[in-house]
Amino acid sequence: MSAAASWTRVSAVAAKDLTAERRAKANIVAVTSLGALTLLVFGFAIGPDVATLRTAAAGILWLSVLFSGVLVFHRSYQIELDGGALETLLLYPGERWEIFAGKLLANLCIVLLVEAIVIPVALVLYHVSVPDTWPALLAVIMLGTLGFVTLGTFYSAMASRTRSREVLLPLLLFPMLVPVLLAATEGSASYLVGNAMGDAGAWLRLLVVFDVIFLLGALLVFEHIIEA
Amino acid sequence: MSISPQTTDLSPQSRWWKPLGWLAPVVLIGTQAFGLLSSPPDRDMGHLQKIMYVHVPVAWNFALAFVVVFYASVRYLWTRDERHDLLAASAVEVGTLFTGLTLVLGSLWGRMTWGVWWTWDARLTSTAVLFMIFLSYLALRSFTDDPERRARWSAAVGIFGALNVPIVYMSVRWWRTLHQVQSSPSTVDPIYAWGLRLNAIAVLLLMTYFIARRYEIARAERLLEHRRDSLALGTSPEAVHA
Numbered sequence: 313m314s315a316a317a318s319w320t321r322v323s324a325v326a327a328k329d330l331t332a333e334r335r336a337k338a339n340i341v342a343v344t345s346l347g348a349l350t351l352l353v354f355g356f357a358i359g360p361d362v363a364t365l366r367t368a369a370a371g372i373l374w375l376s377v378l379f380s381g382v383l384v385f386h387r388s389y390q391i392e393l394d395g396g397a398l399e400t401l402l403l404y405p406g407e408r409w410e411i412f413a414g415k416l417l418a419n420l421c422i423v424l425l426v427e428a429i430v431i432p433v434a435l436v437l438y439h440v441s442v443p444d445t446w447p448a449l450l451a452v453i454m455l456g457t458l459g460f461v462t463l464g465t466f467y468s469a470m471a472s473r474t475r476s477r478e479v480l481l482p483l484l485l486f487p488m489l490v491p492v493l494l495a496a497t498e499g500s501a502s503y504l505v506g507n508a509m510g511d512a513g514a515w516l517r518l519l520v521v522f523d524v525i526f527l528l529g530a531l532l533v534f535e536h537i538i539e540a
Numbered sequence: 541m542s543i544s545p546q547t548t549d550l551s552p553q554s555r556w557w558k559p560l561g562w563l564a565p566v567v568l569i570g571t572q573a574f575g576l577l578s579s580p581p582d583r584d585m586g587h588l589q590k591i592m593y594v595h596v597p598v599a600w601n602f603a604l605a606f607v608v609v610f611y612a613s614v615r616y617l618w619t620r621d622e623r624h625d626l627l628a629a630s631a632v633e634v635g636t637l638f639t640g641l642t643l644v645l646g647s648l649w650g651r652m653t654w655g656v657w658w659t660w661d662a663r664l665t666s667t668a669v670l671f672m673i674f675l676s677y678l679a680l681r682s683f684t685d686d687p688e689r690r691a692r693w694s695a696a697v698g699i700f701g702a703l704n705v706p707i708v709y710m711s712v713r714w715w716r717t718l719h720q721v722q723s724s725p726s727t728v729d730p731i732y733a734w735g736l737r738l739n740a741i742a743v744l745l746l747m748t749y750f751i752a753r754r755y756e757i758a759r760a761e762r763l764l765e766h767r768r769d770s771l772a773l774g775t776s777p778e779a780v781h782a
Contacts, residue, residue, distance in 0.1 A: 466700075470693045474683040483679055484697065487672035488704055491711035498715065514714060522707055529703060533696045536617050 321406045325414020326421070332391050333422060339387060340422065343380045347430040350376035351437055362439050369438035370500035374493055376430055377423070378460070382482055384422050385464040388415055389472035398538075408535035416465045416530075423461055427453065440504055448512065449503040455519035456496030459526065463488055466530040469537055495519045550623070550763040557752035564745040571742040575735030588652050593735055595645040597743040598638050599667075605635030605747060606674070606702055613698035616691060625691035626762060628698050629681060630754035632674050634747055639671045662713035669708050673701040687765060 333340060354372045358364055392398040401411060431453075435442065443449065464485060471481035499515035575593035582589035612628035615621070646664060651657050658664070677697050684690040 463700075466696075470680065470684075470696070473689075474680070475685075476683055480676075480679060480683055483672075483676045487669050487676060488700065490669045491704070491707045494711045494715050511714075518707070518711055518714070525703060525707070526700070529700060533617070533699065536692050537696050539692075 318407070318410055321404075321410040322413045322417065325401075325411055326417035329388060329391075329415060329418035330421060333387075333418070340425065343383050343422075344426050344429050346383065347376045347380035347426055348433045350379050351430065351434050355437055365438045366440055366504075367501075369434060369440050370504060371497045372438070373431065373434040373500070374456070374497050376434070377427060377457070378486070378489070378493070380426055380430070381423050381460060381464055382485065384419055384426070385461075385468035386472055386477065386481065388419055388465065389468055393473070402539065408538055409531040411538065412465065412469075412531060412534040416461060419465050420458065420461045423457055427457065443504055445503045448516070449500060452496060452499040452503060452512070452516060452519065455516065455523055456492055456499070459492040459519060459523045460489060460496075462523065462527050462530055463492075466526075466534065466537075469534070491518060491522050495522070550759045550766070552756065552760065557749055557756070560745060560749040560752070564742065564749045567745055568739070568742040571735070571738040575732075575739055578735055579732050588649065589732070591645055591649045592732070593739045594743075595642060595649060596736060597740040598645070599642045600740055601743050601747045602635050602638035602642060604744070605631045605638060605751070606670070606705065608751070609635065609674075609698045610702035613695040613702070616695045617699075622687070622691055622762065623759070625695060626758040627751075627755050629694060630751050630758055632677050632694075632698065633754055634750045636671065636674045636678065637750075638747065639667060639674065643667055643671060660715075662709065662715070665715075666705075666709040666712045669712070670701075670705055673704065677701060687762070 351372060354368070354375070355365065358368055389398075392401065402408075434440070464481075467484045467488070468481055471477050471484055474480055495515040495518045499512050499519065502512035502515070572593060576590055579589070581587050608631040609628050612624045612631065616624035616628060643664075646667075647657050650659060650664075677694060680697055681690055681694050684693060
């Protein structure tokens with residue numbers, strides 16, 4: 313199995329998912345609106361005090377990404393369940409991990425797109441200005457998103473095919489995401505104030521470790537869960 | 541729904557664990573009495589310190605239960621022998637119970653010592669996260685009907701959950717630390733150490749009995765499911781067995 317052939321299959325799966333998403337534009341609009349709405353509602357919960365808003369901004373931003381992301385993951389497998397599409401997908405030649413990698417890639421694109429809209433909204437609503445250390449902040453966001461999407465794509469492969477899937481996915485996913493949530497929130501918060509405490513590097517490393525472990529784990533274990 | 545043929549022998553095992561059902565509670569009562577009677581009241585905490593004889597042994601043992609979960613889950617994916625799946629599920633049930641007990645006991649102790657029921661300290665928070673991870677494991681099992689699918693999915697969730705334990709712990713520790721250095725025979729006065737060690741052994745016996753008993757029931761349940769499937773298919777259980 314050559315690397316080029318693998319990449320062809322991975323990108324084919326990703327392109328298929330992205331095309332489906334592009335043709336049903338309403339879904340991504342709804343998901344992004346939910347993300348923005350979450351930011352607004354949390355703003356009401358903590359009040360209009362600017363200092364408080366700034367302190368809470370990073371955590372609330374990540375929570376809103378989490379809530380809207382869960383809907384993205386659901387949909388990723390929901391479209392496979394109609395008309396037995398998943399069985400057909402599994403019949404194509406190729407490895408199982410390539411299907412996972414393709415779906416991961418598509419979900420990553422969609423969640424990043426949601427973030428591209430939600431983050432500016434958060435900056436405005438929570439009175440946060442972009443710091444000079446923004447490349448590092450971008451790295452935190454990328455790594456945090458990768459960890460989140462990896463586990464989300466993996467767990468929704470199971471949760472979307474059970475009874476009461478709406479409750480099961482967050483139940484499975486959120487406790488597993490505690491390290492990502494903490495590292496992404498604390499890392500973002502540090503870089504937003506220019507890494508004054510000098511602790512942001514540690515959070516960045518934690519995110520790298522988390523991403524590597526669960527990306528490898530998901531690629532290895534995916535074939536066992538998708539065939540069942 | 542696929543009906544997997546029964547490939548492994550699920551008939552009841554020898555009942556080696558039966559005497560353990562008597563032994564474990566008796567030993568636990570004995571070691572608790574030893575712990576309570578042998579130790580003087582703590583300088584700061586008074587008799588409140590006695591909660592350590594349950595809290596710490598239970599905490600050590602739930603960690604052990606999740607080592608069993610990880611091992612059995614990996615073994616299941618490796619061999620596809622459903623007995624490993626049943627063992628993992630039994631260990632999760634007992635481990636979750638012990639984790640919950642640790643949280644409740646710690647909370648009682650914390651109220652008296654720190655003055656709060658809950659604090660966002662590293663060990664407390666990561667124990668609560670672990671509790672939630674394995675509760676969701678049990679939820680996934682109960683929402684999945686197909687036995688083979690249930691077994692594979694739980695194995696994946698069990699492995700990922702166990703892998704995440706050290707990462708959760710590290711992340712929460714960096715986030716915040718208040719918990720005293722964990723109690724072990726080397727951090728407590730020798731007069732308390734023996735009570736702690738003996739109680740740890742007693743709780744281990746009790747946990748082994750619980751897991752063995754639960755595993756036996758899980759096997760019986762699976763056997764029943766197989767019998768029902770083969771009846772529905774019109775094949776006799778014996779034919780499937782052979």
